[in-house]
Amino acid sequence: MATDDDRLLDHEYDGIREYDNPLPTWWKLLFYATILLVPLYYWDPFGIGVGPGSTKAYDAEVAQFAAEHPTTTGPTLSDEQFAALATDSRALADGKAVYTANCAVCHRADGGGQIGPNLTDDAWIHGATPAAIHTTISEGVLAKGMPNWGKLLAPEKVDAVTAYVISLKGSNPPNPKAPEGVTP
Numbered sequence: 001m002a003t004d005d006d007r008l009l010d011h012e013y014d015g016i017r018e019y020d021n022p023l024p025t026w027w028k029l030l031f032y033a034t035i036l037l038v039p040l041y042y043w044d045p046f047g048i049g050v051g052p053g054s055t056k057a058y059d060a061e062v063a064q065f066a067a068e069h070p071t072t073t074g075p076t077l078s079d080e081q082f083a084a085l086a087t088d089s090r091a092l093a094d095g096k097a098v099y100t101a102n103c104a105v106c107h108r109a110d111g112g113g114q115i116g117p118n119l120t121d122d123a124w125i126h127g128a129t130p131a132a133i134h135t136t137i138s139e140g141v142l143a144k145g146m147p148n149w150g151k152l153l154a155p156e157k158v159d160a161v162t163a164y165v166i167s168l169k170g171s172n173p174p175n176p177k178a179p180e181g182v183t184p
């Protein structure tokens with residue numbers, strides 16, 4: 001069907017001539033619209049077609065990661081679990097290794113206290129419960145020079161050294177530092 005737009009092109013091959021027969025505008029607009037939709041399908045933020053969409057898929061991945069990697073601040077074990085750990089010889093051996101390497105410089109190898117307070121007596125500045133001791137070790141008391149070990153050690157090492165500190169109580173080392181804090 002020839003319209004006004006049609007233009008007989010001026011080449012000829014073997015007697016064959018050609019019309020320049022442009023596509024209708026509505027057809028071209030539809031074609032361009034599909035091109036504009038490509039990013040939507042490619043990155044799929046809203047979940048067009050198969051799957052939850054990139055936004056929901058991302059949120060799900062973040063939630064799964066958070067579930068698999070709980071934050072290390074705050075006690076990871078209950079008081080009973082810490083008490084059990086404080087009598088577990090393997091955990092205590094791990095805890096003692098962590099303690100000797102990281103804590104003895106300030107609290108003395110036997111926990112009797114030096115720069116840091118005595119860890120073997122009944123008095124506590126920051127709380128005597130296993131959860132409180134764990135929190136002090138994990139978050140530190142930066143203003144007083146006690147490092148935040150939760151940022152420096154793996155969570156299971158913080159747990160083990162917490163159990164070791166709990167086990168030091170009542171060990172009566174010679175020449176202890178005077179009690180600091182309150183006795184519960």
Ligand code: HEC
Pocket residue numbers: 098099102103104105106107115116117119123124125126127133136137141144145146147149161162165180181
């Ligand atoms: C650079 C010195 C230093 C090191 C190393 C250090 N501490 Fe301390 N720690 C301190 C100081 C100082 C305090 C007292 C903070 C205060 O006065 O509030 C303290 C307090 C504590 C307390 C709280 C005592 C209480 O009475 O409430 C615990 C528990 C403790 N440290 C455990 C540890 C453990 C476990 C480690 C090793 C992983 C460690 N510390 C390493 C300096 C240190």
